[in-house]
Amino acid sequence: MDTRYFSEEHHLFRESLRDFLKKEVVPHIDKWEKTGTIERFIWKKFGDMGYLGLTYPIHYGGMDLDLFYMVILLEELQRVNSGGFAAAIWAHMYLAMTHLNKEGDHRIKTEYLAPSIAGDKIGCLCITEPFGGSDVAGMRTTAVKKGDTYVLNGSKTFITNGVYSDYLVVTAKTSPELGNKGISIFVVDRETLGISATKLDKLGWRASDTGEIAFDNVVIPEENLLGEEGKGFPYIMQHFSLERLIMGINAHARAEYALEYTLNYMSERDAFGKKINQFQALRHTIVERTAEVEMCKEFNYSVAERLNKSEYVVKEATMSKLLSTRIADGTVYDCLQMLGGYGYMEDYPLARLLRDSRCGPIGGGTSEILKEILSKIIIDKKTYKPATKV
Ligand SMILES: Cc1cc2nc3c(=O)[nH]c(=O)nc-3n(C[C@H](O)[C@H](O)[C@H](O)COP(=O)(O)OP(=O)(O)OC[C@H]3O[C@@H](n4cnc5c(N)ncnc54)[C@H](O)[C@@H]3O)c2cc1C
Structure with a gap:
């Protein structure tokens, strides 16, 4: 055991996690790889074990542990040998949930972060667009302010958990004329009218539902803006x-x-x-x-x-x-x-x-x-x- 970074508690955590994954995850992996669908029950089990909230605030059901617990979780997930399953978990925990935790207000944390930690809600982060992913500032999706709402139009692609997640953390231009200074981030419920998603077929990460998502006049309450407008x-x-x-x-x-x-x-x-x-x-x-x-x-x-x-x-x-x-x-x-x-x-x-x-x-x-x-x-x-x- 490397004692510079890992304590006895870390070590015990690794052992129990490895045991959990062997019993609860490994037996299902081949099926999930074939169907491209991770069954819901496993999210709840992860939530019940506290794994989804390792580094998140206790106030919202997390455990507020140091980052080496995350390191252990990531390392052990790789040993399951399904990059897709691992990606589904860490994209939920560290792509979607990071924004909720860092930029969300108390209501957003209560309605989205807490159930994410519990394994009741799954999230995804939508940045990449069909017209280009590397050039983030060049995104075309817009969110136009209308009264006390924003209206979202555009599309995203290659989104991990993009089909089966319950909410989407979405980047969009609120002031297109300002370039990268005009981008904002929103949390959007999957069930909102105007959202459609298609599952993509791909070389690997086969257990993960990588999706292409279209937003057609999707109306979002203004309080679902994460952090400040233009700071996306x-x-x-x-x-x-x-x-x-x-x-x-x-x-x-x-x-x-x-x-x-x-x-x-x-x-x-x-x-x-x-x-x-x-x-x-x-x-x-x-x-x-x-x-x-x-x-x-x-x-x-x-x-x-x-x-x-x-x-x-x-x-x-x-x-x-x-x-x-x-x-x-x-x-x-x-x-x-x-x-x-x-x-x-x-x-x-x-x-x-x-x-x-x-x-x-x-x-x-x-x-x-x-x-x-x-x-x-x-x-x-x-x-x-x-x-x-x-
Ligand atoms: C399985 C999978 C899961 C993903 N999950 C997510 C997700 O959850 N959320 C999300 O938002 N995105 C996700 N992505 C998208 C990913 O981040 C993008 O695919 C990536 O950023 C590249 O964007 P692109 O595919 O549009 O390629 P492009 O931007 O079109 O690039 C094409 C090629 O040109 C090169 N290139 C582009 N610009 C330059 C430059 N300035 N100099 C030199 N070379 C350049 C690139 O390196 C690449 O080789 C996922 C992708 C995959 C494959």
């Missing part, structure tokens, strides 16, 4: 640090899981009269990947520690996602190779891991966009400040 862009950018670190942690965890499985396989598989873990070429590949993954993990833990102390880690979280997702992709690719033909078979975990891993360098900011951000910080010496307290 800085809110999004601020929370991207957490999202990117999460994707970095997911990456090191799935790579570690791939290596662990593969090492075990190699210790049992024979070729040319010896175990395949005795072939130098394979040994060198494995240790090189292990070294890379351990470097990522160490770095990611140090960033999590700084974020836990409320430091604004935009550069470090960006680096975390950029490198960890690339290294995870390479590691999973190499691990699959070690299994030979079995690596290509669905009965073995590497095939799904390979598919799921590929989303890492795309979702939540592509590697190219991350390099753009890092170029601005490292070369142009640009500094980023949080919109509100981290």
